[in-house]
Structures are given as structure tokens and as C-alpha cells.
Amino acid sequence: MTYRIACLSPYSEEVVRSLLPGDAEVEVALAPPPPAPEALPELLRDADLVLGDKRHRHRLDRSVLAVMTRCRLIQQPAAGFDTIDHRAAAELGIPVANAAGYNRDSVADWVIMAVLTLVRHGVEADRRMRRGEWPPGELVGRELGSLTVGIVGLGNIGGAVATRLQAFGCRILFADDIPRSLPGAEAVELDRLLAESDVVTVHVPLDDRTRGFIDARRLAEMKPGAFLVNASRGPVVDETALIEALEGGHLGGAALDVFEQEPLSPDSPLRRMENVFLTPHIAGLTAEAEARLLEVCAANFRRVLEGREPFNVVNGVTRRA
Numbered sequence: 092m093t094y095r096i097a098c099l100s101p102y103s104e105e106v107v108r109s110l111l112p113g114d115a116e117v118e119v120a121l122a123p124p125p126p127a128p129e130a131l132p133e134l135l136r137d138a139d140l141v142l143g144d145k146r147h148r149h150r151l152d153r154s155v156l157a158v159m160t161r162c163r164l165i166q167q168p169a170a171g172f173d174t175i176d177h178r179a180a181a182e183l184g185i186p187v188a189n190a191a192g193y194n195r196d197s198v199a200d201w202v203i204m205a206v207l208t209l210v211r212h213g214v215e216a217d218r219r220m221r222r223g224e225w226p227p228g229e230l231v232g233r234e235l236g237s238l239t240v241g242i243v244g245l246g247n248i249g250g251a252v253a254t255r256l257q258a259f260g261c262r263i264l265f266a267d268d269i270p271r272s273l274p275g276a277e278a279v280e281l282d283r284l285l286a287e288s289d290v291v292t293v294h295v296p297l298d299d300r301t302r303g304f305i306d307a308r309r310l311a312e313m314k315p316g317a318f319l320v321n322a323s324r325g326p327v328v329d330e331t332a333l334i335e336a337l338e339g340g341h342l343g344g345a346a347l348d349v350f351e352q353e354p355l356s357p358d359s360p361l362r363r364m365e366n367v368f369l370t371p372h373i374a375g376l377t378a379e380a381e382a383r384l385l386e387v388c389a390a391n392f393r394r395v396l397e398g399r400e401p402f403n404v405v406n407g408v409t410r411r412a
Contacts, residue, residue: 092116093116093117094111094115094116094117094118094139094140094396095117095118095119095138095140095161096111096118096120096138096139096140096141096142096392097119097122097134097138097140097141097142098119098120098121098122098141098142099122099141099142099143099144099148100122100142100143100145100146100168101145101146102121102142104119104121106385107119107121107142109385109389110142110385110388110389111389111392111393111396112393115396120134120138122134122144122149125149128149131151131155132154132155132158135151135155135158135162136158136159136160138159138161138162139161139162139163140162140163140164140166140395141159141162141165141166142166142168142388143165143166143167143168143169143172143174143175144167144174145167145168145169145384147169147171147173148174149174150175150176151165151174151175151176151180152176152179153176156176156179156180156183157183159183159185162185162411163186163395163396163411164185164186164187164188164391164392164401164411165180165185165187165188166188166190166388166391166401167187167188167189167190168190168384168385168388169190169384170189170190170191170192170193170194170296170375171189171297171324172189172405173296173297173298173324175187177405177406178406180406180408181406181407181408184408185408186395186401186404186406186408186409186410186411187404187405187406187408188391188401188402188404188405189403189405190383190384190387190388190403191247191403192247193375193383193384193387194248194374194375194376194377194380194384195247195248195251196251196380197374197375197376197379197380198374198375199248199251199252199254199255201348201373201375202252202255202292202320202322202374203252203255203256205322205346205348206235206290206292206318206320206346207235208368209290209318209320209343209344209345209346209366209368210232210233210235210238210318211232211233212230212366213368214365214366214367214368215230215365215366216230218365233289235256235259235261236260236261237261238261238262238290239261239262239263239264239287239289239290240256240261240262240264240289240290240291240292241263241265241284241287241288241290241292242263242264242265242266242276242292242294243265243266243267243281243284243291243292243293243294243295243305244265244266244267244293244294244323245265245267245271245273245294246294248322248323249265249267249294252292252294253265253273253275253276257275257276262277263275263276263277264276264277264278264279264283264284264287264288265277265278265279265284266278266279266280266281266284281309282312285309285312285313285314286312286313286314287314288313288314288317289314289316289317290317290318290319291313291317291318291319291320292319292320292321292322293305293319293320293321293322293323293327293328294322294323295323295327297323297324297326297327301327302326302327303326303327303328303329304327304328305319305321305327305328305333306329306332307329307332307335307336310329310332310333310341310342311341313336313341315341316342316343317342317343318343318344318345318346319333319342319344319345319346320345320346320347321345321346321347321348321349322346322348322375323349324349325347325349325350325351325352325353327349328351330351330361333345334360334361337361337364337366338360338364343366344364344366344367344368345361345366345367345368346367346368346369347361347367347368347369347370348370348371348372349372349374350372353371353372354371355369355371387403390402
């Protein structure tokens with residue numbers, strides 16, 4: 092039997108073929124570069140397996156999902172799956188799985204780097220040195236171990252961040268809708284976390300409930316001079332409100348890997364701020380994480396072709412009828 096696999100991510104045909112057993116007859120269909128939403132129904136109509144878009148450019152809504160009558164699994168090669176209408180997929184009997192945890196260590200490493208960059212004025216010091224300045228007396232930093240760090244969301248990544256922070260000896264607070272515990276970290280309500288933390292780092296998935304979750308009100312509740320770190324998804328933070336909090340001096344700075352609109356506009360005020368550390372959605376992008384990601388996708392595709400249930404299913408559908 093020949094299996095048709097459609098890929099929406101920027102992988103080569105060789106990489107996509109490597110995700111299935113070597114003896115499998117595979118037909119690979121690669122998505123054209125966006126914007127080409129009108130091409131998706133034809134591309135996906137006869138696909139047995141779909142590898143989603145890791146860059147979140149293509150959206151699979153109900154109208155597209157409805158034509159995918161042969162699809163046994165949509166495997167999202169990322170932790171986030173908000174570009175897939177997974178509820179509609181469930182109604183249509185299509186399993187949707189993500190790659191939860193594959194980039195846990197990569198993102199956690201980035202967060203520690205970002206926090207240290209903020210509390211030691213790393214970005215500002217570098218920029219001012221490049222301008223020919225020598226301002227040591229103006230860049231007094233803080234020791235991370237002396238600070239309180241609040242983690243919003245203690246899932247895979249939040250937990251890995253907490254474990255790393257423990258080595259620095261800082262006080263760790265966390266807030267999560269799911270009851271959790273972690274030795275050396277204290278569970279508190281969100282309002283207390285915001286009020287007491289010198290650094291707040293956000294690790295929640297993007298959905299209807301968390302869109303704009305860190306809004307103007309919650310930013311105002313943060314400790315004056317505190318730092319905000321976001322490596323989850325851009326729309327979780329109200330970017331306009333964040334810019335106002337930074338420009339007004341309420342926050343001491345921010346580290347951002349994700350943004351409401353990506354790529355970030357060239358004229359965004361964030362680009363001009365000395366106390367803001369910016370990276371282009373690369374927190375989870377390491378060679379090790381990419382290797383784990385492909386392993387997860389390959390394992391799930393093979394499970395489905397062997398008649399077994401996929402893992403990391405996010406919409407409750409374990410097997411297509």
C-alpha cells in the first residue's frame with residue numbers, strides 16, 4: 092500500500108520520507124510557500140498522514156479539515172497547535188497530536204539566559220559599548236539568587252525553568268490552574284505572584300482563555316521595576332499594554348522571543364528600547380530539540396500505520412473510525 096503524507100512544514104522530501112519505515116511506499120506532498128491557503132484542500136484531500144506547520148503559517152480550519160477524509164493523524168511538529176481547529180478535527184474523527192516537551196530544555200535554557208541578560212543589563216551594556224561608551228557605574232545589576240522569580244504555568248517548560256533556577260538559590264513562586272507541587276517552589280495565586288516577583292516568566296499555551304492573559308491590569312499588578320519574560324506565545328501578552336508599561340517605567344524590562352504578529356514590525360517600539368531583549372522565536376530552536384522533534388513525529392506516524400494509538404493526542408481522538 093502506498094501512503095500519502097502531506098507536509099506543511101519547511102522540510103525536504105528526504106526528511107519527510109525518513110519519518111516512515113524504510114520499506115513503506117510513500118508519496119510525499121510538500122506545501123507551497125504561503126500565502127497559498129487556496130492550495131491546502133487539494134494538497135490535503137488524499138493525505139493519510141499530515142505533518143503540520145511548525146512555523147504556524149498555514150491554518151487548518153473546518154473547511155480544510157472536512158476534505159481530509161483519509162487522514163489518520165495530523166501530527167503538529169511543535170508544542171503549540173493553535174493553528175489547527177482541533178475541536179472541528181475531533182468532530183470529524185481526525186486525531187491531532189503535538190510534540191509536547193520536545194523543546195523543554197531548549198526553552199528553559201533560553202529563559203535562564205534571558206533572565207540573566209535582564210538583571211545584569213546585558214543588552215544595554217552591549218549596545219552602549221558598541222556606541223563607544225564606557226558606563227560601568229550606570230549598569231549596576233542584581234544577583235539572580237537574591238531575587239524572587241514567578242513562573243506562570245508549571246508544565247514541561249515551567250518545571251524545567253524552576254529546576255534550573257533552584258541552582259541559583261532564588262525564591263521561586265508559581266501559579267497554575269492544575270494543582271502541582273515542586274520541592275523548592277511555592278504555589279501561590281497569580282495576583283500574589285505578580286505582586287511579589289522580581290521576574291515573571293510566562294509558560295502557558297495559547298487558547299481562547301489565555302489570549303491577552305497578561306493584560307494591562309495584570310502588568311499593573313506586577314512589582315514596580317520587575318521584569319517580564321515571554322517564551323510561550325506572543326498573544327498571551329497584550330503587547331500594547333506591555334509597551335506602555337515599559338515606556339511608563341513601571342516595568343524594569345522585558346525579554347521576548349514571541350510576539351503578537353510575527354515577524355515583529357520593523358517600527359515596533361520594542362526594537363528601540365535598551366531594556367528589552369528580543370529574539371526571533373528561537374527559544375526552542377536547537378539541534379538537540381530538532382532531533383527530538385523528528386523522533387517524536389516519526390514514532391507517532393509509525394504507531395498509526397501499525398494500527399496503534401498515537402500519543403500526545405490533544406483532541407481526544409485516538410483512532411479514526
